Amino acid sequence: MKAAVLKQAGQPLEICDVEIDAPGAREVLIATKAVGLCRSDLHFIDGVYPALMPTIPGHEAAGIVEAVGEDVRHVAPGDHVVTFLAPFCGSCALCAGGQQSLCQDPSTRRGDDKPPKLTMSGETVHQFLNLSAFAEKMLVHENACVGIDKEMPFDRAALLGCAVITGxxxxxxxxxxxxxxxxxxxxxxxxxxxxxxxxxxxxxxxxxxxxxxxxxxxxxxxxxxxxxxxxxxxxxxxxxxxxxxxxxxxxxxxxxxxxxxxxxxxxxxxxxxxxxxxxxxxxxxxxxxxxxxxxxxxxxxxLMGSTHFQVDMPKLAHFYLNGQLDLDTIIAERIALEDINTGFDKLRTGGDARSVIIFD
CATH class of the missing domain: 3.40.50.720 (NAD(P)-binding Rossmann-like Domain)
Structure with missing residues (x-):
């Protein structure tokens, strides 16, 4: 698959061929349809925040479920979904107390004894914020995505995953x-x-x-x-x-x-x-x-508007579909993956509200 890879902080992203693994237990393979360019990505790209490299940034995305691993209960192939960078386990003290967005339980991440989710020429590509959305596909924990109404346009749905859910x-x-x-x-x-x-x-x-x-x-x-x-x-x-x-x-x-x-x-x-x-x-x-x-x-x-992801995200999609939530105004432009560096250059100037990458 094609992906925008960050190999060194402060350097442009490179469009590369990356291999993605099949979904394991409680994992979901998603065909990415749209992903927003967020200033949070820029913090890591520019080196303000540290990140393991190489990595594929991107965390504000929507797509279609292609395949699911064993024990996945919340989504099925063909579902339209929005992703979320903070998957939750559902059973730790934070989750039980209603603070799912703060969950850090390691069960939501693939163990070190398992093959890497992403590789390039046989070397590991580190997953970014549990998603790595600047790619044609994403492999995520089932609690890092939620199904939404199929009437919801993907470019607007992607914004729900960070900008909208946070604000x-x-x-x-x-x-x-x-x-x-x-x-x-x-x-x-x-x-x-x-x-x-x-x-x-x-x-x-x-x-x-x-x-x-x-x-x-x-x-x-x-x-x-x-x-x-x-x-x-x-x-x-x-x-x-x-x-x-x-x-x-x-x-x-x-x-x-x-x-x-x-x-x-x-x-x-x-x-x-x-x-x-x-x-x-x-x-x-x-x-x-x-x-x-x-x-x-x-x-x-x-963090992320203290969201209750699986409840709040479909509700926000409903607000858009019934005309209460204006997502159209937030999108400044729609671009291809190959234009990602130009999009981030614009974001650095502070001039645009949101650029969204569209995948065919």
């Missing part, structure tokens, strides 16, 4: 936003726009978007923001606090920088909550002024 999850699961409340979203990329749309669905009265790029602020308004602010202005935090008479009920940071995490804390009102979903680089520290801890606010970290 919407930050609203529905982490914030538990109620009608009439206020929220501010920092960053109007794919995750931020999804959070804005989810806040609209949840019935927020005030939805603030903060981003440095005018075009993204325009997209935010289209997705449901009631107010937009320029992140480059030094007093943007004070502007938001003034506009909301003391701050918002919930703030969501979707950029991945210490400065924007601190801004999220600053603009949350007394007793409010700041949720950080962006990937802040290793070694970066978030600083909070001591007296602000007396304001009753909560600072919450979140």
């Amino acid at each position: 919407a999850g930050a609203v529905f699961n982490d914030s538990k936003l109620k009608p009439g409340e206020s929220v501010a979203i920092i960053g109007a990329g794919g995750i931020g726009l999804s959070a804005i749309n989810a806040a609209k669905i949840a019935g927020a009265k005030t939805i603030i978007a903060i981003d440095p790029i005018p075009a993204k602020r325009d997209l935010a308004l289209k997705m449901g923001a009631t107010h937009v602010f320029d992140a480059t202005e030094e007093d943007v935090g004070k502007q938001v606090i003034a506009a909301t008479n003391g701050g918002v009920d919930y703030s969501i940071e979707a950029v991945g920088r210490a400065e924007t995490a601190e801004l999220a804390w600053a603009i949350a009102k007394r007793g409010g909550q700041a949720t950080i979903v962006g990937m802040i680089a290793p070694g970066k520290m978030v600083t909070l002024h001591g007296p602000t801890l007396l304001s009753g606010k909560t600072l919450k970290g979140s």
Whole structure:
């Protein structure tokens, strides 16, 4: 199969022929139909986060089940599925407590005593975030995919696997936003726009978007923001606090920088909550002024919007199909696998919401 392989951080991905194994117990072989280019991939490609190499990045995908191994119960050949980078075992303390997205049980990964899932010229290709989606096929644990309505277009479905589940999850699961409340979203990329749309669905009265790029602020308004602010202005935090008479009920940071995490804390009102979903680089520290801890606010970290994957993903697909969730606006362009490096160059500039690779 063709795949985009990362052999060295900081270097372009290479389109290579890669061999993929047959599915083992509780494993699912998927023909990839669409995969989004996410800034999280870029963190590993550029070396901000470490990764075992060679590897095939990509983690925001949708496709069709080709084959399943023994003991697979949730999906069958022919099913349309969305993948998820954090497979869950279903029986550990985290899973039993409703925190499936935090599960790290090794049973969801193929053991070292088994053949590698991916090889190239006889050498192991390391699987990226349990998926390796920049390839014509994926071999994943059954709890890393979920079936969706076959009416759901693959390019929109792929976005559900990261950007949408993270942004919407930050609203529905982490914030538990109620009608009439206020929220501010920092960053109007794919995750931020999804959070804005989810806040609209949840019935927020005030939805603030903060981003440095005018075009993204325009997209935010289209997705449901009631107010937009320029992140480059030094007093943007004070502007938001003034506009909301003391701050918002919930703030969501979707950029991945210490400065924007601190801004999220600053603009949350007394007793409010700041949720950080962006990937802040290793070694970066978030600083909070001591007296602000007396304001009753909560600072919450979140992985993938604290999602309950098998329940939330089909629900989000339903929101799209009934017209509530706008995924069309999030997609900036559709490209071929061979154009992946150009797509990531565009992402580095911050200009596009989401590029999606389409497989025939």
